Amino acid sequence: MQLINKNLYGDYGDKEQAGGSNDGAKHNTASEWPLWEVFIRSKAGLDHKHAGSLHAADAEMAIENARDVYTRRMEGVSIWVVESRYIHASDPGESASMYEPANDKIYRHPTFYDLPDELKHM
Amino acid sequence: MTNQPINESINQLLYALELADNALIIGHRISEWCGHGPVLEQDIALTNTALDHLGQARSFYQFAANIFNALPADQKANFFSSPVLQNKIAAGENIDEDDLAYLRDGWDFRNVLLVEQPNKDWAFTVIRSFFYDVYNFYFYTELQKSKVAELAAIAEKSLKEVTYHLRWSSEWVIRLGDGTEESHERMQTAVNERWAFTGELFQMSEADKVMLAEGIGIDLNAIKPLWQQRVAEVLQEATITMPASTWMQEGGKEGRHSEHLGYILAELQFMQRAYPNMEW
Numbered sequence: 001m002q003l004i005n006k007n008l009y010g011d012y013g014d015k016e017q018a019g020g021s022n023d024g025a026k027h028n029t030a031s032e033w034p035l036w037e038v039f040i041r042s043k044a045g046l047d048h049k050h051a052g053s054l055h056a057a058d059a060e061m062a063i064e065n066a067r068d069v070y071t072r073r074m075e076g077v078s079i080w081v082v083e084s085r086y087i088h089a090s091d092p093g094e095s096a097s098m099y100e101p102a103n104d105k106i107y108r109h110p111t112f113y114d115l116p117d118e119l120k121h122m
Numbered sequence: 123m124t125n126q127p128i129n130e131s132i133n134q135l136l137y138a139l140e141l142a143d144n145a146l147i148i149g150h151r152i153s154e155w156c157g158h159g160p161v162l163e164q165d166i167a168l169t170n171t172a173l174d175h176l177g178q179a180r181s182f183y184q185f186a187a188n189i190f191n192a193l194p195a196d197q198k199a200n201f202f203s204s205p206v207l208q209n210k211i212a213a214g215e216n217i218d219e220d221d222l223a224y225l226r227d228g229w230d231f232r233n234v235l236l237v238e239q240p241n242k243d244w245a246f247t248v249i250r251s252f253f254y255d256v257y258n259f260y261f262y263t264e265l266q267k268s269k270v271a272e273l274a275a276i277a278e279k280s281l282k283e284v285t286y287h288l289r290w291s292s293e294w295v296i297r298l299g300d301g302t303e304e305s306h307e308r309m310q311t312a313v314n315e316r317w318a319f320t321g322e323l324f325q326m327s328e329a330d331k332v333m334l335a336e337g338i339g340i341d342l343n344a345i346k347p348l349w350q351q352r353v354a355e356v357l358q359e360a361t362i363t364m365p366a367s368t369w370m371q372e373g374g375k376e377g378r379h380s381e382h383l384g385y386i387l388a389e390l391q392f393m394q395r396a397y398p399n400m401e402w
């Protein structure tokens with residue numbers, strides 16, 4: 001019996017298996033480029049945000065493809081890419097135990113403070 | 123413009139058309155990949171590049187149209203051979219960028235033969251872009267110093283795009299050349315087949331010579347060694363043998379084209395020729 005179920009991003013979905021899964025039976029991993037996750041910084045000072053994914057043969061091509069696919073409309077000033085198989089994901093089957101306990105802990109939200117009117121952007 | 127000698131205006135016009143036609147035709151060729159790219163990401167990359175070239179073509183055509191419209195009527199009447207364009211000019215209308223792209227006949231196009239060559243496979247597409255991108259990179263670098271501010275400005279804007287084109291095509295030459303046995307062979311074949319079209323890039327047409335003398339155009343002989351060096355470097359990294367042949371095709375800059383241009387124009391110009399002034 002398998003005690004630890006290791007979930008990688010690429011385990012979900014269909015095409016995503018190209019670079020992310022060991023299940024070589026269904027997909028020809030040798031002839032398909034691996035999948036990469038793309039993170040874009042929209043302007044200096046902001047965080048890189050996940051923009052999507054794409055296929056590329058290596059990191060350099062991934063950055064160029066990201067430039068062409070995700071920054072055509074001036075969306076970014078900086079790009080990060082990481083091969084999808086290096087992203088470890090939580091198990092959707094464990095959502096109940098992982099996330100639902102937070103549902104009734106409303107006191108964790110900082111919503112019980114009276115803010116002065118002058119304070120904007122909160 | 124009015125007190126400029128007519129000859130200089132005409133040479134400037136021809137010069138601008140050389141640049142515009144190169145950009146339009148390679149842009150059209152690359153756009154043929156749209157929807158047919160080997161993978162979605164490269165399809166988009168090529169389509170972006172095609173649009174870059176098209177944008178450059180527009181800038182040069184606008185510049186050319188302004189020069190043309192300022193010419194005396196007798197100079198304009200038969201400057202272009204196509205009847206539809208002649209009629210428009212005879213009616214006293216000004217022409218614009220679209221007229222230059224859509225209504226000129228093949229022999230009035232002054233692009234180099236390299237850019238009209240068919241896509242064939244990925245290697246042929248990549249090497250055509252590579253040869254042209256290297257040329258374009260050094261060309262625009264120099265054109266930034268042009269005495270004519272508009273040309274210098276177009277060059278400055280375009281150089282950023284071309285720098286990326288060159289990066290893209292160089293990487294693909296290396297990737298395929300230094301890849302599998304098959305990709306190497308295909309790349310070597312494409313290099314050999316397209317090599318004869320590279321000499322024309324550096325042949326100085328009459329307009330090129332006059333523009334150089336005026337400080338408007340650039341010296342193609344000066345960028346040739348830079349081109350050769352960059353191409354040699356990339357081909358070497360790609361483990362591709364540089365062809366020894368020195369016989370070169372020529373004629374595009376004088377309006378003598380390969381059979382391919384006619385097919386390109388048939389597709390490119392059909393709608394405007396069949397339905398004049400249509401918009402969509």
